[in-house]
Amino acid sequence: MERTILIMKAAAATVAVLLAVAVLAAEAAAPHHQYPRGVTSTYRRKLEASEDMPLDADVFAVPPGRNAPQQVHITLGDQAGTAMTVSWVTMEAEGNSTVLYGRAAGRLDLAAEGTTTRYTFYNYTSGFIHHCTLTGLDHATRYYYAVGHGDTVRTFWFTTPPRPGPDAPLRLGLIGDLGQTADSNATLAHYEQHPGAAVLFVGDLSYADKHPFHDSRRWDTWGRFSERSVAYQPWIWTAGNHEVEYAPELGETTAFKPFAHRYPTPYRASGSSEPYWYSVKLGPAHIIVLSSYSAFGKYTPQFKWLEAELARVDRELTPWLFISTHVPWYNSNNFHFMEGEPMRVQFEKMAVDARVDAVFAGHVHAYERSHRFSNIQYNITDGRCTPVADRRAPVYVVIGDGGNIEGLADELTWPQPAYSAFREYSFGHAVLDIKNRTHAYYAWYRNHDGNKVTADATWFTNRYHMPNHDDSSVSSKTTYYA
Ligand code: FE
Numbered sequence: 001m002e003r004t005i006l007i008m009k010a011a012a013a014t015v016a017v018l019l020a021v022a023v024l025a026a027e028a029a030a031p032h033h034q035y036p037r038g039v040t041s042t043y044r045r046k047l048e049a050s051e052d053m054p055l056d057a058d059v060f061a062v063p064p065g066r067n068a069p070q071q072v073h074i075t076l077g078d079q080a081g082t083a084m085t086v087s088w089v090t091m092e093a094e095g096n097s098t099v100l101y102g103r104a105a106g107r108l109d110l111a112a113e114g115t116t117t118r119y120t121f122y123n124y125t126s127g128f129i130h131h132c133t134l135t136g137l138d139h140a141t142r143y144y145y146a147v148g149h150g151d152t153v154r155t156f157w158f159t160t161p162p163r164p165g166p167d168a169p170l171r172l173g174l175i176g177d178l179g180q181t182a183d184s185n186a187t188l189a190h191y192e193q194h195p196g197a198a199v200l201f202v203g204d205l206s207y208a209d210k211h212p213f214h215d216s217r218r219w220d221t222w223g224r225f226s227e228r229s230v231a232y233q234p235w236i237w238t239a240g241n242h243e244v245e246y247a248p249e250l251g252e253t254t255a256f257k258p259f260a261h262r263y264p265t266p267y268r269a270s271g272s273s274e275p276y277w278y279s280v281k282l283g284p285a286h287i288i289v290l291s292s293y294s295a296f297g298k299y300t301p302q303f304k305w306l307e308a309e310l311a312r313v314d315r316e317l318t319p320w321l322f323i324s325t326h327v328p329w330y331n332s333n334n335f336h337f338m339e340g341e342p343m344r345v346q347f348e349k350m351a352v353d354a355r356v357d358a359v360f361a362g363h364v365h366a367y368e369r370s371h372r373f374s375n376i377q378y379n380i381t382d383g384r385c386t387p388v389a390d391r392r393a394p395v396y397v398v399i400g401d402g403g404n405i406e407g408l409a410d411e412l413t414w415p416q417p418a419y420s421a422f423r424e425y426s427f428g429h430a431v432l433d434i435k436n437r438t439h440a441y442y443a444w445y446r447n448h449d450g451n452k453v454t455a456d457a458t459w460f461t462n463r464y465h466m467p468n469h470d471d472s473s474v475s476s477k478t479t480y481y482a
Pocket residue numbers: 177204240363364365400
């Protein structure tokens with residue numbers, strides 16, 4: 001009897017070992033499975049770029065009243081969603097930097113005091129730019145707030161993000177390279193039809209630098225244009241090349257000057273030393289923002305911060321891990337082709353090892369979504385440098401199609417590379433709907449002759465909880481023209 005049990009135990013152990021070997025073999029084989037061929041959609045709205053809307057366009061209207069606060073916008077004021085930074089500009093006089101706020105529109109019983117700053121850029125002098133951080137807020141709570149006391153008071157509201165935790169649903173907007181053309185206006189209007197709790201903005205805001213002398217009045221118009229969304233929900237800022245504004249020919253040599261004065265980020269809360277790379281947590285998501293235009297080589301502050309930050313991520317608490325950066329690491333458009341290569345080489349292995357769920361980028365004025373691919377085998381002596389299917393890898397999304405003065409990036413590389421799942425050069429935006437710790441529904445909405453059309457939609461499964469799941473096998477829906 002005892003012997004039989006021993007034999008059975010031995011047999012069970014053998015089966016367990018065989019199973020383990022089989023699982024290991026399957027996992028080893030998994031990175032090299034085949035994805036279906038990618039789709040190049042040929043939908044074209046138009047190819048010519050649009051002009052920026054005129055300075056007197058209604059979306060740029062100055063709010064009525066003496067010294068009325070304008071360009072009101074909010075962003076997260078700490079890492080975990082219990083603070084909100086409110087920013088606005090007054091033009092005629094400094095006014096004050098006080099925000100009154102509370103849980104009911106008629107009862108703003110709390111007050112916070114902010115600061116004022118100004119800047120000059122060549123021949124432009126900014127208005128009074130106010131920043132005020134409201135702290136100690138409750139999660140997932142509606143707050144009303146008012147700015148402009150003493151002159152013209154304007155009232156807005158926002159809802160704080162859910163407490164960091166694995167199963168709070170979260171809807172996140174994804175917008176990039178927005179600018180201020182009629183196309184930009186359509187993109188924002190389409191997003192507003194079904195907005196999320198926050199927008200992850202992947203860089204290139206106003207394109208003020210496309211105007212003579214980097215006309216900073218175009219930062220003011222952009223602030224007034226975007227207020228209708230950004231005053232009511234936090235936008236998470238990523239710095240793009242149009243934010244750099246390094247212009248020695250104008251005597252302006254401080255990088256990011258207008259952007260940094262106008263759009264603060266909660267970088268200190270995540271231990272960062274610069275406003276351009278930082279992290280925030282919203283409900284089930286841990287979002288890491290990187291700067292394509294700050295040093296990221298080994299030993300640099302950004303590199304060391306990212307290394308430490310990835311080690312701090314708690315996937316039990318925040319199962320979804322995303323990176324936002326302006327220049328894409330995977331891009332098969334001829335525009336800005338290979339520009340993301342230095343950062344990809346530097347950070348891709350770290351992202352794969354950390355099982356990042358998705359990397360969002362802009363810069364290329366088109367849309368593209370990748371399969372899960374990696375290219376981390378390469379070293380200078382072995383010559384292995386072909387991206388391979390890899391379920392451990394993030395999905396790469398290029399969402400630089402907000403619709404700006406530069407128009408569309410309309411030249412693709414051929415053949416479509418194996419890593420590219422879907423690509424199309426037209427305008428639009430995307431939304432990521434995190435349902436729970438394992439599943440998120442992702443959809444890209446094309447601006448289809450002025451209408452919002454779902455053009456590329458799929459499910460992402462979580463790389464921490466379902467690390468080896470092939471989410472490309474889950475039915476995705478595309479409406480394309482091929
Ligand atoms: Fe851009």
